[in-house]
Amino acid sequence: MKSAEKNLHYLINFDTLSKQGCVLGKINPASKIFVFLTFLIALVSINKYDILKTLLLSSFTFAMINMSRLKYSTFIKICVVLSPFILLFVVFNPILDKNIFAFYNYSINAGYISALTTLIKFINTTAISLLIITSTTVHEIAYGLYKLKIPGFMAIQIILMYRFIFLFLSDIINTTESIKSRGGYRGNIKWKDMKQIVSSFFARAIYRGEDVYYSMLSRGFNLQNLNADTRFKLKDFLFLFLSICYILLLRLF
Amino acid sequence: MSHHYVNIKDLTFTYSDGNIALENINMYITHGESVAILGSNGAGKSTLLKHLNGTLLSDKGEINIGGIPVTKKTLKKIRETVGIVFQNTDNQLFMPTVYENVAFGPKNLGVDGEQLKSIVELALKDTGTIHLLQKHPFRLSGGEKRKVCIASVIACSPEILVFDEPTAEVDPKGIKDIVNILKKFHHTKIISTHNLKFASAVCKRGVVLKHGKIIFDGQMEDIINNTELLREAEILDDY
């Protein structure tokens, strides 16, 4: 349990990384979000056995990381923190996916291939999420979503998720601490209790989300009057155009 | 300058689970007045304060802030006028650093650059939290969180300040700091608390709530010396 807690603390600290001063941070948020979404769709839709294309498309993520302040060490650490979920999949996939796949003269269990592409896709998705967090402020995200004509209620959901995920993490830490302090980890925590703890936890998360939203509103937050530096400049067009061309080129051929 | 008044007329509010939290509240607060809302746990203090900036809207009764009725349509203007520090601190500290938290409000009002920086720093200095500037709010102590929340709202320079339990979790020195902060703020103040000493240090007038009803509205002096009233309202500390 110790190390899981450390990992959560690590994620929370990550939130305080500075958001300014990199190339990516200077790109118009609407153009950034659009490009990243396109990339994710292109990536996720690749055939699960097409490892070459998956790798090629990853070069885009690599380029983006180099344009940002995201350090490789931070990135790898976060991937490790999130890895337990994906590792389970990677381990069990070859058992579930029993197709045989011919590779030159070798025949390989297709499960390994699809597990590998999934792993690469996961790493890319994580990287892109981190890039958005480290290069965009809440106000910029809100503005970007608004410009992309995402309906207001959805934009608010996304913004809340974006801010709220870190509060949620600290909530998990507090809850585990309080369970422990009541002797929960001495081996006598029952499955029934656990179910109740988890469900009350989610109920609380929803109420908290509402409170967070109200306190944002109380301090003048409003989707319609955001004051980000909003003009679309040449560099934003270039970024948009070049990225989309690159992504489509790799994806379609 | 007499336009920052608050007028509450026949306000009744029922939560969706049928709990009648406020019943027939009538109150007029003039510009520059400081009013303490007193009452025991569950008396309805937070519920009342949440109505003042439209976080809760009731269909029974009216609230008027400086000539503007609090309705769905006027919320934007009302929220610029009324600054509210909620009771729960964690939910108000949603940005990654203390600095960004305090900057969030002014940014929404269109302030940026050097001006933003100086507003934020002033608010942090006024609340004695300038040394916490780059910390993650999650890492703060209870009292520090409270002070940062106060700074976040003061930085929006509201014309009416609403405080829900500003002294909870704060040590005596911290309470003294908060009294000083509040004394510096010359506009209308509405403060809910069960700390009688704090209430009388900041407010001349006090309103006592019990089970969602006003049972007394008058001078703080009269409240403090009225043991009978304090006992009825269950805020007498005779333990």
Ligand SMILES: Nc1ncnc2c1ncn2[C@@H]1O[C@H](COP(=O)(O)OP(=O)(O)OP(=O)(O)O)[C@@H](O)[C@H]1O
């Ligand atoms: N969201 C809600 N849904 C239903 N009932 C609620 C809700 N919030 C508060 N209540 C109930 O309304 C009543 C008044 O609550 P309120 O929070 O206004 O009290 P309070 O005077 O602020 O108390 P405290 O001193 O503990 O903060 C209580 O009986 C409470 O249980």
Ligand SMILES: [Mg+2]
């Ligand atoms: Mg309360």
